[in-house]
Amino acid sequence: MERGRAVPLPWRGPWILCLLPALAGGQPLVAGEAAYEEWQVTGVRGRAVQLSCGLVAAAPPAVVFWSFTPRGEGPPRAVAVGSGRDVVVAPGTGMLGRVTLHNGTLELRELRVAAQGRFLCQGLFPERGRLRVGYAAVLLRVLVPVSKPFVRPTAAAAAEGAAVVLACTVREGTEPLSFSWQHQQPRGGPSVSPAGPGGSGAELRLTPANRSHTGWYLCTVSNEVNSHTSEPVYLDIVYGPDEPAISVEPFSPEQGGFSAGEREDVVLSCLAPSNPPSRYVWLHNGTQVHIGQTYIIAAIARAQAGTYTCLAENTHLQTRTQATIVLTVYWVPSGSPTCAAAATKGDEYVMLQCRWEGGTPPVTLHWRDGGGRSLGDPTPSTAVLVLSTEGSLGGREFVCAAAHPLRGPAECRLRLEVPDLEAASEVAVLEGGEALLTCRQRGTSARLSATVAWYDPKEREVTPGLAKYRLEQGETWLNLTVLDAEWPGDGGIYRCAATNAVGTASLPVRLRVDRYPAPPNVTISKLRYTRARTEVQLEWRTQGTGNLTGFVVQRRQTKKPLREAPSPWETAAGNIEPHSRDRRLGGLDPAVLYAFRVLAVNHRTAGHPSEVQTPAEPPFEAYPAVTGAAVAGMLVATAASLLAVRCIARHRETLPRLHDLLFRTAGPGAQEPVDTPEDAEAAASGEGETAPAPGDVPAPGDVPAAEPLSAPPGTTDDPPADVTITATATP
Numbered sequence: 001m002e003r004g005r006a007v008p009l010p011w012r013g014p015w016i017l018c019l020l021p022a023l024a025g026g027q028p029l030v031a032g033e034a035a036y037e038e039w040q041v042t043g044v045r046g047r048a049v050q051l052s053c054g055l056v057a058a059a060p061p062a063v064v065f066w067s068f069t070p071r072g073e074g075p076p077r078a079v080a081v082g083s084g085r086d087v088v089v090a091p092g093t094g095m096l097g098r099v100t101l102h103n104g105t106l107e108l109r110e111l112r113v114a115a116q117g118r119f120l121c122q123g124l125f126p127e128r129g130r131l132r133v134g135y136a137a138v139l140l141r142v143l144v145p146v147s148k149p150f151v152r153p154t155a156a157a158a159a160e161g162a163a164v165v166l167a168c169t170v171r172e173g174t175e176p177l178s179f180s181w182q183h184q185q186p187r188g189g190p191s192v193s194p195a196g197p198g199g200s201g202a203e204l205r206l207t208p209a210n211r212s213h214t215g216w217y218l219c220t221v222s223n224e225v226n227s228h229t230s231e232p233v234y235l236d237i238v239y240g241p242d243e244p245a246i247s248v249e250p251f252s253p254e255q256g257g258f259s260a261g262e263r264e265d266v267v268l269s270c271l272a273p274s275n276p277p278s279r280y281v282w283l284h285n286g287t288q289v290h291i292g293q294t295y296i297i298a299a300i301a302r303a304q305a306g307t308y309t310c311l312a313e314n315t316h317l318q319t320r321t322q323a324t325i326v327l328t329v330y331w332v333p334s335g336s337p338t339c340a341a342a343a344t345k346g347d348e349y350v351m352l353q354c355r356w357e358g359g360t361p362p363v364t365l366h367w368r369d370g371g372g373r374s375l376g377d378p379t380p381s382t383a384v385l386v387l388s389t390e391g392s393l394g395g396r397e398f399v400c401a402a403a404h405p406l407r408g409p410a411e412c413r414l415r416l417e418v419p420d421l422e423a424a425s426e427v428a429v430l431e432g433g434e435a436l437l438t439c440r441q442r443g444t445s446a447r448l449s450a451t452v453a454w455y456d457p458k459e460r461e462v463t464p465g466l467a468k469y470r471l472e473q474g475e476t477w478l479n480l481t482v483l484d485a486e487w488p489g490d491g492g493i494y495r496c497a498a499t500n501a502v503g504t505a506s507l508p509v510r511l512r513v514d515r516y517p518a519p520p521n522v523t524i525s526k527l528r529y530t531r532a533r534t535e536v537q538l539e540w541r542t543q544g545t546g547n548l549t550g551f552v553v554q555r556r557q558t559k560k561p562l563r564e565a566p567s568p569w570e571t572a573a574g575n576i577e578p579h580s581r582d583r584r585l586g587g588l589d590p591a592v593l594y595a596f597r598v599l600a601v602n603h604r605t606a607g608h609p610s611e612v613q614t615p616a617e618p619p620f621e622a623y624p625a626v627t628g629a630a631v632a633g634m635l636v637a638t639a640a641s642l643l644a645v646r647c648i649a650r651h652r653e654t655l656p657r658l659h660d661l662l663f664r665t666a667g668p669g670a671q672e673p674v675d676t677p678e679d680a681e682a683a684a685s686g687e688g689e690t691a692p693a694p695g696d697v698p699a700p701g702d703v704p705a706a707e708p709l710s711a712p713p714g715t716t717d718d719p720p721a722d723v724t725i726t727a728t729a730t731p
Contacts, residue, residue: 038137043111044145044225051138053104053121060103061123062131068096070117079119080106145225146173151217151233159317160239163207168230170220176224184216184232208598211239211275239272241312244323247271257326263334264298265276272312272321283309305329333359337402339412341448343389343501350393350448350501352414354400363404370397378403393502394418411709417443418503419450423496426510431487432603437509439496440477450500452478457492459509477668487513487604519548519600519607526582528616533590536615539582540598546607548600551576553583556616558595572596 020119035054043049061082067076078090080101093099096115097108098625104123108115121136122518149170158164166180181204183194194204194213198478214225216232248258249267260266270293272278282290289295291568297304309324337356344351356363368374375398383400387393402410420443430436441450448574454462454471462469462480467492470481482490490522491513497506512530526539553576572585595614600607 003435018161034139035132036135038139040139040141042141042143043108043115044143045113046145047109047111048107048109049111049140051108051119051121051140053106053107053136054125054134058106059126061125061134063295064101064104064123066101066106066122067120067122068115068117070114071122074408074703076118076120082143089622106259113142113144114602116140136415143174143223143225144172146177146221146223146228147171148231149219149229151219151230153217153233153235156208156234157236158239160210163209164209164213164235164237165206166204166217166233166235168202168204169574170221170228173222173223174225177221180222182218182220183213184218186215186424187232197257209235211237211273213237214275229464236275238275238316240317241272241278241314241319241321242274243321244270244272244278244280244310244312246308246310246323246325248325248327254328257328257504259330260300260329261330261332261334262302263299266300266327268295268297268308268310268327269293270295270310270312272310272324274312274314275491276314278312279374281311281313294553298691299334300329302329302331331359332407333357333363333404336410337363337365337400337412339398339400339414341414341416341447347389347501350387350389350416352387352398352400354383354402354412355381356402356410357381359404359407363402363407365400365402368399368401370399372403380591389501413521416448416502419498419505421496421498421505421507423507423509425508426512428512428514429482429485430514430516431485431727433485435482435485435511435513437480437482437488437496437511439479439498439507439509440475441498442476448500448502450498452496452498454478454480455495455497459495463674482511485511485513487515516603516605517546518605519602520544520546520606522551522598522610524596524598524610524613527613529618531618534588535584535586536588536594536596537582537584538596538598538609541581542600545599546602548578548602550574550578550601551580552599552601552606553596554599554609555585555594555596558593 006446022525023171037054041049041051050068053061055068059672063081066079067083068079069605077092079093079096080087080089080099082088082101082104087101089099089101093113095110096587098199100107100109103123106119106121117140119140119187123134123136123137124131125134126132147170151166152166153166166181166321166377168181170177180227181194181723190587194206194217204217204219213235214237216234218230218232220227222228222230247269248260249269250260250264252259268282270280270282272280279291280291280293282295284304286309295308305322305328307326309322311320311322315318333356335356337354340353342351342353343349349354354365354367354369358364361378364378364380365384366378367374367383385398395415395417397413400412402412419441421439422442423437423439427435427437434669436455439452439454441452452473454469456462462471464471468483470483472479478496480494480496485491491511494509494511495506496509497504521544522540522542524538527535528537529535530537539549542548551573552571553573555570555572556567573583576583585596593614597612598610
């Protein structure tokens, strides 16, 4: 039997007897003692289940065959057959799950519902040197877990008193199923089991529904495999409004209603339980005055006494309820007396005013000094006292006493004082920054208006509009900002002064303008003209430590007549980055000798200037050009000489004298270079000589070999020829 290949097997009768000749291996078979067992196994869809062929403790079968009958109907279907390690799984078993067979035990992984039915195991079991036939029937029951349930109410919102049904359904799950319900209050209260018929079934009936049923509902479904809870569903019960209840603050009830004092803040609140929340409308003596649950009457007046009605409306149900109260306003002055002081124009007089309005009868007010002496006559509601500033008023206290038959004694006090100032004694700022000098009044002197001013170190008043300063003023303060502070000119003592009708006060504030720390020193490491002398290349380096924000390069002419003062330094380059250490400067007059120096700058503080240097001359650059020109001339001259020698050698018939002059002076045995076919033939006719290769020319300086003479000396009739060879070297 081959593994992994489906084998057709007999399905009817004891098929295993057909395999005995091949599998018994000569062992005796006891067929009459075949055993049959049957039991039930429960599995869960999607999980794994094992079906054993016989007792687990017994030896595994030598040969086993598993078949399956779905739900006990129809013919059995082959599932798997095995003998030892050889296993064959029948095709089409994927509908049962993932099938594996090991030692006679059939395992179904990822179990499917279609695997529910009767599994039959037939096997040969070794037993005391023989084989016994065994049968086992396994009835497999497949359970389906409960899916997540969901709740459906008959209505998402229902009126109080109506019938509401909530249904809990699941898509799948093996029965029997059990249901349970939970109810949560809208504001996150504890979960409770809701009351009502069907509270433990698939339906929850709320008949009739009331406002306590409002909230979240959850359903939990369970079977013997698992349990699952639904998402919460909100049920809204609409009701109301109930009869309103009106509350009054401050709470002062009396027969038939409430009371309040005139000028008192009264708060009316209305509450009528309703869902959705009630819409509230307030009526005063039948006229609408406010919309909202709370009506605040600020400083109530006598005209606001009367009946107040609260209308509550449920806009969803279109229902209304109302409640009415009576509010009485008594005319008692509210609060306490208030005092104020003001100076007349020119600060000639100081006027003290005391006021406390309201009440029937009105409040009586009068002034007295700090010693209790009465000043002027009592007056109702308002009392005014005028004092001359010629006397000493600074530091004196005045009291306004109030009297009313319905209220206890009350008073307010007022102290007249010169301005009391506060300011920092010293302010420090780095040069170039802004220095803020603050001056503020404090204490009761602020009740009298005061004139505040700033004075600079030269005792000049700082007025608005000056470019150097900025003034900012409030009710009790005046700030001075010194812009672009300069050292040392802006430093010194500034003064803040305040004057009112009873005196003057001032405070000095020292402004210290500090310079930035000095930057490091600078030395020039290289200063040289370019070839045209219209530019210089400048390099420098820093020495020591210190912060810096940039560099400045200065220049001036050095040669001046003795009677003239040195020319001033002018900036050749400014705002150079702090990381730079070189600069190329142009715009120079070649006929002028310049001097240069470099300064390091830290904000507005410049360091010590570097040593003064004049530019060095540019390096001499003519030698390479002259040398190149000479070499080039020599090469051209040598080439011209070689060409002339070759020309004379080829034209000895035309230039015989020049030819003899060049080649015969070499001595006996010298040979003329051969460069034409005619020369080659002439050389070949010679005795015992070897002709040179065409094109061979003596190198310059070499001594040419002896050349055979073409004719004896003095036998030629050609006139002498003058030849001039000129070599020109081009630089």
